[in-house]
């Protein structure tokens with residue numbers, strides 16, 4: 001019984017840790033299907049993490065913090081769209097710029113707002129929302145039904161986005177833009193508007209992932225706290241073959257590495273702590289090298305489109 | 309038949325090119341109206357304006373007497389104008405139904421009803437005598453089927469005026485005939501068809517009236533009954549076109565390429581072979597024609613010979629080397645040139661300039677620069693000369709390949725490959741999409757090369773082209789050679805039978821009574 005308990009505990013942590021990566025991956029997915037390759041998730045998540053803390057601190061509500069974070073994400077998305085869609089700048093370069101901007105802006109604003117102190121400013125964070133009865137199921141009950149609201153939202157978004165992409169007309173239109181914007185254009189789809197919408201909505205979802213880091217997993221902001229999760233989300237999209245369910249599985253697998261590293265740290269088996277924290281990243285690299293070549297990306301991913 | 313559509317004084321200015329210069333054009337309801345003109349005359353541009361993809365610089369479009377303005381393809385579609393583009397506008401990873409539903413406005417605006425749409429597609433297809441599987445993935449279809457999907461897609465979206473931009477360029481004669489049947493069925497049902505083609509006898513056969521464009525202006529509109537094919541050619545090019553019988557001065561030379569038992573298996577070996585035991589020779593100064601219905605192994609054969617695909621067994625000896633064991637670069641640097649079948653996918657890099665495209669094959673050679681540095685001035689001079697020699701219509705050598713008309717893109721590929729002064733030239737559909745003047749020019753170039761002692765492998769589905777140019781012809785059927793004949797010693801009927809899968813020996817034994825080619829091919 002004890003072993004089962006422990007496994008349930010691991011599952012609980014894994015799901016919780018996977019949620020932000022999942023959110024970021026789903027947001028990126030929407031952008032990818034519109035043909036835009038945005039590597040700036042890391043930056044968006046950082047600025048969102050700070051915005052969430054600031055919002056929670058000043059408005060006294062974690063939900064308003066989330067809203068502010070999503071707003072910040074939307075602005076970053078808008079910036080990305082203006083530069084890459086309207087001005088047709090190189091998407092990778094702009095994405096990299098977003099990462100740098102997100103890092104420096106969040107660091108600076110953090111110092112301006114909360115000062116350079118050794119004690120962090122703690123804020124109101126998300127609380128666990130237990131689903132009555134279901135959370136009492138042995139072993140898996142707590143893992144699945146005693147999580148924070150954003151975790152539920154993240155996992156509910158998986159079927160929702162799947163349905164949107166593959167079962168609705170706007171979803172089909174979005175995918176056609178990513179596959180071949182010229183074809184979409186000949187069929188009367190406003191390619192630029194679709195790309196703008198996808199980027200802005202996608203970025204707000206990525207931002208929700210960032211907000212969860214600082215007001216869900218923790219209750220304060222730390223500089224560079226995203227720690228590569230934005231890049232792991234990029235990998236999760238590829239590993240997940242550009243499908244929501246695939247991204248979910250990828251996020252869980254990558255973050256299971258995180259759980260393993262935590263367990264090993266606690267067990268104290270003598271491997272230096274710094275090596276252990278590398279596990280999720282190494283897992284990501286291995287998974288990518290094995291599976292990346294088999295992924296089917298939207299055919300026009302990363303190519304700017306110019307109307308005739 | 310009333311006038312349904314008028315385009316008045318349409319001008320379209322591209323940077324450096326006046327593609328349409330005050331064009332007036334009117335179409336009657338229920339007719340097939342052909343649009344003729346040289347490569348780059350402005351046909352596709354005019355049709356892109358009509359279907360809402362381009363905005364005219366000036367001019368006016370009237371539909372049933374009412375002035376209309378199209379801001380997007382959707383606007384045009386809502387007024388019943390649908391276009392099947394010169395280069396297919398389909399997404400290969402999606403199904404037929406999905407391709408038809410992109411941007412669809414009918415019914416629920418959220419839910420994607422694949423079943424209902426599939427049913428409607430099937431119904432439409434049946435009504436006009438087409439066969440279609442709504443759930444097939446488009447990428448797995450043959451070219452003829454994709455064409456059908458394009459037409460169905462236009463009808464599905466409520467097109468009453470259907471524009472077909474060079475629909476037959478990639479079709480086999482049988483598929484073309486099926487298409488004509490379809491067009492007839494449509495015009496019988498009050499649809500109007502605008503038809504672009506460079507094949508004059510097709511135009512003669514299918515259309516009611518024809519408008520001829522030259523250099524962006526209208527030469528005139530004529531009833532088809534009043535024009536012969538020769539007259540159409542003269543109107544189009546502005547001079548007489550002669551396809552004289554090909555003569556040869558010197559006999560063929562030594563063996564240049566010797567292919568022995570070339571085979572290519574499918575990925576799953578139990579599904580039969582793509583190429584089976586091909587054995588043939590190409591001599592210096594000889595054109596070997598490879599005939600056959602498209603998709604019977606021609607593309608695979610060329611890919612094997614050019615190192616793009618590795619053959620399962622056999623050898624192809626050329627200058628003491630086995631081409632099947634060499635990389636593409638090695639093959640090409642041994643004086644082999646290759647005109648690939650698809651100019652947009654494998655012939656050119658579309659977003660690059662012509663100068664860059666001309667340098668693609670040989671950029672690493674001495675003539676093109678020193679060490680790692682390119683000699684761009686030299687390359688530009690070269691490009692300018694090729695552009696002139698092959699009369700490629702472009703505002704400058706620095707135009708992007710994607711901005712050229714389809715036929716002019718083809719000329720760029722042919723010019724690049726011939727200018728490399730190859731010893732062996734592998735040419736696949738070298739004149740696909742070219743106007744009669746350009747076809748004449750390319751044919752003369754091929755004959756020139758042959759007279760210089762170049763060995764040429766000419767893959768073509770155009771019976772006339774093959775019969776006219778080749779010294780010997782091999783007919784492929786399902787990856788096997790049905791026989792090897794000289795054009796002077798065979799008939800179109802015999803060729804047709806071989807293309808339908810009968811071996812030459814079989815036919816010549818005369819065991820079978822005469823069947824007409826057409827029946828056999830259907």
Ligand SMILES: Nc1ncnc2c1ncn2[C@@H]1O[C@H](COP(=O)(O)OP(=O)(O)OP(=O)(O)O)[C@@H](O)[C@H]1O
Pocket residue numbers: 308322323325326327345346347348349350351352353354394701702703710711712713714715716741
């Ligand atoms: N998007 C574009 N940008 C710049 N120039 C263009 C563009 N599209 C076409 N052109 C130019 O306009 C002219 C007319 O091109 P168009 O494609 O209409 O010719 P076409 O009659 O269809 O020829 P073809 O038979 O070879 O297809 C050409 O000289 C071409 O280079």
Ligand SMILES: [Mg+2]
Pocket residue numbers: 351352353394473713714715
């Ligand atoms: Mg054209």
